[in-house]
Amino acid sequence: MSDGPVYERVALIGLGLIASSMFWAMKRGGVAGHVSGYARSEATRDTARRIGLCHTVCDSIAEAVADADLVVLAVPVGAMGAVAAEIAPHLKPGATVTDVGSVKRTVITEVGPHLPETVHFIAGHPLAGTEHSGPESGFSTLFDNRFTLLVPVEGTDPEAVARLRTFWERLGARVEEMDAEHHDLVLAVTSHTPHLIAYTMVGVADDLRRVTDSEVIKYSAAGFRDFTRIAASDPTMWRDVFLNNKEATLEILGRFTEELFALQRAIRTGDGDMLFDYFTRTRAIRRGILEAGQDIDAPDFGRAKVER
Numbered sequence: 001m002s003d004g005p006v007y008e009r010v011a012l013i014g015l016g017l018i019a020s021s022m023f024w025a026m027k028r029g030g031v032a033g034h035v036s037g038y039a040r041s042e043a044t045r046d047t048a049r050r051i052g053l054c055h056t057v058c059d060s061i062a063e064a065v066a067d068a069d070l071v072v073l074a075v076p077v078g079a080m081g082a083v084a085a086e087i088a089p090h091l092k093p094g095a096t097v098t099d100v101g102s103v104k105r106t107v108i109t110e111v112g113p114h115l116p117e118t119v120h121f122i123a124g125h126p127l128a129g130t131e132h133s134g135p136e137s138g139f140s141t142l143f144d145n146r147f148t149l150l151v152p153v154e155g156t157d158p159e160a161v162a163r164l165r166t167f168w169e170r171l172g173a174r175v176e177e178m179d180a181e182h183h184d185l186v187l188a189v190t191s192h193t194p195h196l197i198a199y200t201m202v203g204v205a206d207d208l209r210r211v212t213d214s215e216v217i218k219y220s221a222a223g224f225r226d227f228t229r230i231a232a233s234d235p236t237m238w239r240d241v242f243l244n245n246k247e248a249t250l251e252i253l254g255r256f257t258e259e260l261f262a263l264q265r266a267i268r269t270g271d272g273d274m275l276f277d278y279f280t281r282t283r284a285i286r287r288g289i290l291e292a293g294q295d296i297d298a299p300d301f302g303r304a305k306v307e308r
């Protein structure tokens, strides 16, 4: 594969954390010839122009997608269907449309039917992010060494998939393919339910704060600080994730609650062996991941940001 652009013209719809990171990563690697961008709010478009995000920031979605070879939907999951309907009449035949949403089954169901048969729709999800949002939060290294999952449906043109794979690889990502149901279950375990637990724990601490004044924050240990970081994530995005990955999240939450009750019982009855065995098992999981050579720690976002 040569080092030239993978797509001549790319359109980014929604100019938040993921789209802006994609732009900086495309710029870094010369992955696109020209990038146009569109965001619904005028304030976001103004910010994008001010910081040089995209070669052209368009005031209409039709103009943004008109000549694009690749269109990336980077809006909250709940907005994907409506955005697909808006762009459909303006797409260039032969173009690829993809998305970056955190849930895949509902996005495929809601986007697919709006798009003409002359375009390739290939759903996607970069497993990389931060708790920040908006056009100024992105940086070029966000996808480096992180997975991007592609979710092609039956009958998708393999050449279009291969090209999208190359695109993500040139942004720094490791690419794998997965089906939508499996994706949604895996993400419910590894991302969606953990976010819900963080939101809950911070909510509980907030209730307590009214009793103990500012002690919860003042004496908070690293674990709780991590929860507050995650619980600072965008409310619209996460509302949409849970409403659109209902079944898998409820399944995992059910199992979580059962385990929590078992631990609660062990504490109440003084069953130290149960607690010790449980914690020994969970410790082995992290050790196993580290021994397999996978880097599971978050990158240094503070430093990466400065490099944009």
Ligand SMILES: NC(=O)C1=CN([C@@H]2O[C@H](COP(=O)(O)OP(=O)(O)OC[C@H]3O[C@@H](n4cnc5c(N)ncnc54)[C@H](O)[C@@H]3O)[C@@H](O)[C@H]2O)C=CC1
Pocket (backbone or CB within 6 Å): 013, 014, 015, 016, 017, 018, 019, 039, 040, 041, 044, 074, 075, 076, 077, 079, 082, 083, 100, 101, 102, 103, 125, 126, 127, 128, 129, 130, 131, 132, 133, 134, 135, 234, 237, 241
């Ligand atoms: N934030 C994260 O860590 C990750 C997010 N994702 C997914 O990427 C997508 C985008 O997320 P972020 O970039 O974090 O969000 P963001 O909140 O930073 O940006 C979203 C953008 O979409 C625009 N928007 C919202 N509703 C719209 C609509 N109806 N029509 C047009 N534009 C609209 C917003 O104005 C904003 O420009 C979401 O689907 C999210 O699930 C995927 C991986 C990681």
Ligand SMILES: O=C(O)C(=O)Cc1ccc(O)cc1
Pocket (backbone or CB within 6 Å): 101, 102, 126, 127, 128, 129, 130, 131, 191, 230
């Ligand atoms: O900031 C974090 O800890 C994340 O977990 C980022 C993230 C959020 C949502 C996704 O769909 C993928 C990655």
